[in-house]
Amino acid sequence: MNILKISYKNIFRNKLTAILNILLVAFGVGILSILFLASSQIGNKLEQNAKDIDLVVGAKGSPLQLILSSIYHIDFPTGNIPAKDAQELMQNPLVKRAVPLALGDNYAGYRIVGTDTTFIGLYGLKLDKGNFWSKDLEATIGNTVAKEANLKVGDKFFGAHGLSDNGDEHKKNAYVVRGILKVQNNVTDNLILTNIGSIYKMHAEEDEHEEHQKEPKNELDEKEITSILIQYRSPMSVVIFPRMVNQSTNMQAASPAMESARLFSLIGVGIDTLKWFAILIMAISALSVFISLYNSMKEKKYDLAIMRCLGASKLKLFFLVMLEGLLITTIGAFIGLLIGHLAIEVIGKYQESSQAKLTGLYFVVEELYLLLAGLIIGIVASVIPALQTYRVDIAKTLSKDR
Amino acid sequence: MINLNSISHQYPKGQVIKFPDWNIEDKEQWLLMGVSGSGKSTLLNIISGLLRPTQGDVKFDDVNLYGLSAKSMDKFRGQKIGIVFQRPHLIRSLTVIENLEIAASMAGCKFDKQRIKLILNDLGLNEKQSSYPDELSQGQLQRVSVARALVNKPSLLIADEPTSSLDDNNTIQVLEMLTNQAQNNGAALIIATHDQRVRNHITKAYLL
Numbered sequence: 001m002n003i004l005k006i007s008y009k010n011i012f013r014n015k016l017t018a019i020l021n022i023l024l025v026a027f028g029v030g031i032l033s034i035l036f037l038a039s040s041q042i043g044n045k046l047e048q049n050a051k052d053i054d055l056v057v058g059a060k061g062s063p064l065q066l067i068l069s070s071i072y073h074i075d076f077p078t079g080n081i082p083a084k085d086a087q088e089l090m091q092n093p094l095v096k097r098a099v100p101l102a103l104g105d106n107y108a109g110y111r112i113v114g115t116d117t118t119f120i121g122l123y124g125l126k127l128d129k130g131n132f133w134s135k136d137l138e139a140t141i142g143n144t145v146a147k148e149a150n151l152k153v154g155d156k157f158f159g160a161h162g163l164s165d166n167g168d169e170h171k172k173n174a175y176v177v178r179g180i181l182k183v184q185n186n187v188t189d190n191l192i193l194t195n196i197g198s199i200y201k202m203h204a205e206e207d208e209h210e211e212h213q214k215e216p217k218n219e220l221d222e223k224e225i226t227s228i229l230i231q232y233r234s235p236m237s238v239v240i241f242p243r244m245v246n247q248s249t250n251m252q253a254a255s256p257a258m259e260s261a262r263l264f265s266l267i268g269v270g271i272d273t274l275k276w277f278a279i280l281i282m283a284i285s286a287l288s289v290f291i292s293l294y295n296s297m298k299e300k301k302y303d304l305a306i307m308r309c310l311g312a313s314k315l316k317l318f319f320l321v322m323l324e325g326l327l328i329t330t331i332g333a334f335i336g337l338l339i340g341h342l343a344i345e346v347i348g349k350y351q352e353s354s355q356a357k358l359t360g361l362y363f364v365v366e367e368l369y370l371l372l373a374g375l376i377i378g379i380v381a382s383v384i385p386a387l388q389t390y391r392v393d394i395a396k397t398l399s400k401d402r
Numbered sequence: 403m404i405n406l407n408s409i410s411h412q413y414p415k416g417q418v419i420k421f422p423d424w425n426i427e428d429k430e431q432w433l434l435m436g437v438s439g440s441g442k443s444t445l446l447n448i449i450s451g452l453l454r455p456t457q458g459d460v461k462f463d464d465v466n467l468y469g470l471s472a473k474s475m476d477k478f479r480g481q482k483i484g485i486v487f488q489r490p491h492l493i494r495s496l497t498v499i500e501n502l503e504i505a506a507s508m509a510g511c512k513f514d515k516q517r518i519k520l521i522l523n524d525l526g527l528n529e530k531q532s533s534y535p536d537e538l539s540q541g542q543l544q545r546v547s548v549a550r551a552l553v554n555k556p557s558l559l560i561a562d563e564p565t566s567s568l569d570d571n572n573t574i575q576v577l578e579m580l581t582n583q584a585q586n587n588g589a590a591l592i593i594a595t596h597d598q599r600v601r602n603h604i605t606k607a608y609l610l
Contacts, residue, residue, distance in 0.1 A: 001500060001503040001504050001507045002507065006493075006495075006496070006504065009495040009496055009500070010495050012495075013494065013495035302491055303494075303495075305491070306491050306492075306493060307493075307504070307508050308476065309450070309452065309479065309480075309485055310480050310504065310505045310508040310509055310550075311476050311479055311480015311508045311509030311510065312480070312508040313472070313476045313477075314472070314476075315473075316508070394452050395444075395447040395452045398487050398491055
C-alpha cells in the first residue's frame with residue numbers, strides 16, 4: 001500500500017467535504033477554461049477570416065458592423081454602395097486585389113454571397129466536388145452548408161430574402177449547386193457563393209413588381225453592391241487609401257485589424273470580470289481545502305502517530321498530507337477542464353450563428369497553466385497542515401482516546 | 403537482546419522517575435507490572451524508541467537505540483518492534499487488511515499474505531478483512547491491533563494493557579495469541595499491565 005492510496009482513502013473518508021472541495025476547484029478552473037477556449041477559438045476564427053484582407057469599403061455607418069457583415073458574416077450590412085463607384089475604387093493603382101460582395105439573401109440561414117472569382121483567390125478555396133459557379137444562378141457551397149443543409153451537386157434550392165432563415169423565398173428562380181468546397185476552416189465553410197448577376201436577377205424580380213407602381217428608372221445607374229474586400233498593393237496604401245475613401249467618396253473604409261481590436265477591447269471588460277470571478281473561486285477553493293485539511297489534522301493525528309509507530313518517517317507523513325491537498329486540487333482541475341470542454345461543446349451545438357461555431361475538441365496551452373495552478377493551490381493549501389505532522393507527539397497522542 | 407542501563411525520565415512537570423536496569427534475552431516473555439501512574443507506559447515508550455529518556459541508554463541487539471538518526475530509528479522500530487497499544491488506534495479510512503498492509507508498507511517490509519491470513523484466522527478475523535474499524539466491536543479492534551503488531555515478524559512484541567478492555571474469554575485468547583505468536587516468531591514479549599488475570603500466564607515480571 002503506497003501513500004497515494006492512503007491519501008485517496010483519507011480524502012474520501014469524508015465524501016461530502018471532498019466532493020465540495022473538488023467542485024470548488026473544478027468550477028474555478030472550468031470558468032477559466034471556458035474563457036480561454038472561447039476567446040482563443042473566436043480570436044483564431046477572426047484572424048483566419050480576416051487573413052489577407054487589409055480594408056473593407058462599404059456604405060457609411062458603423063465600421064464594426066461593416067467588418068462583421070462583410071468578413072465574418074455575422075451582422076447586417078450598413079447598406080449598399082453604387083457599383084459604379086465601387087468599380088472605380090477597385091481599379092485604383094494602390095489596390096492589389098479587390099473582391100466585390102453582394103449580400104442580402106440566405107438559404108436555411110446560410111448567407112448567399114454574390115461575388116466574382118477574385119473571392120476564390122483571396123480565400124484560397126479548393127473544391128471537394130463539382131466546379132465553381134460560372135453562370136447566373138449557379139452556386140458553389142461551403143462544406144458545412146452541404147452537410148447541414150443536405151445539398152449535393154446538381155440539387156436545386158430557393159434563396160430567401162434577408163440574412164436570417166425566416167425571409168420570403170425567391171420562388172421564381174432556383175439556384176443549382178455546381179460544386180462543394182473542401183473544408184476551409186474559415187467563414188467560407190458556411191457560405192453559398194454565386195456571381196453578383198444572380199443576386200441582381202433575384203432582386204430584379206422584386207423590382208419589376210415595384211416598378212409597375214413607380215416611375216421608370218435607369219437600371220444600369222442604379223446597380224449596387226454591398227461592399228468590397230481590399231488587399232493593398234504596398235504598405236504605403238495603409239496611410240493613403242482609407243483616408244482617400246473616407247474623405248473623397250460617399251463610402252466608408254474600415255480596417256479589420258483595428259475593428260477586431262476594438263471589438264476585443266469592448267468584450268474584454270466582460271472577459272476580465274469573469275476571469276477575476278473565476279480566480280476568486282479558485283482562491284476560495286484553496287482556503288476551503290486548507291480549512292478542511294487543517295480541521296482533519298485534529299483527528300488525523302492519531303493515524304499519523306500510528307504510522308510513525310509503524311516506521312513511517314516524518315517526511316513521509318509530510319508528503320502524505322501534502323498529497324491529500326494535491327489530489328483534491330488536481331482532480332478538481334481535471335474535472336474543471338472537462339467541464340470547460342463540455343460547456344464549449346454544448347454552447348457550440350446551440351449557437352445560432354453558424355459562422356463562429358465553437359467546439360469542445362479544441363485545446364489551448366493555457367489549460368496546462370490551469371493544471372499548474374491547481375497544483376500550486378494544492379501545495380499552498382496543504383503545506384501548513386503538512387508541517388503539523390512534525391509536531392505530533394506519538395507517545396502522548398497514542399496514550400489518549402480519540 | 404535488550405539492555406536498559408540507568409534509565410531515568412523527567413516529566414514536563416519536573417517529576418523524575420528512575421527505572422531499574424533490565425536485561426531481556428531473546429524470546430523471553432515478561433510482564434511489566436505496576437499500579438497506574440508508576441511509569442509502565444513511559445518505560446514501554448522508551449523501549450520502543452518513542453520517548454527519549456532523560457538519562458541512560460537502551461541497547462537493542464547491541465544497537466544504541468537513541469544513537470540512531472530519527473529516520474533510522476523509525477525504520478528500526480517498524481521492522482523490529484511490534485506494539486499493541488492500550489487503545490487499538492486503527493486507521494479509520496482503511497479496512498482491516500489495509501490496516502495490516504500499511505504496517506508492512508510503512509516499515510518497508512514485504513507483506514506476507516499467507517502468514518497474515520493465518521494470523522487473522524487465529525484471531526477469528528478472517529471474515530472481517532474487508533470491514534472498516536467502525537464496523538468492528540471493541541474486542542475485534544483489539545485483535546486487529548495485535549495482528550498489526552505481528553505483521554513484520556518483530557524481534558520484540560510490546561503490549562500496553564492489551565486486555566484492559568476485554569472480557570475473560572477474549573483476554574485468554576489475546577494472551578495466548580500474544581505468547582504463542584511471540585514464541586512462533588522467535589520474538590521476545592513484554593506485556594505492561596495491572597490486570598491480575600494476566601499473572602498466571604507469564605512467570606517473569608518486572609515490577610514498578
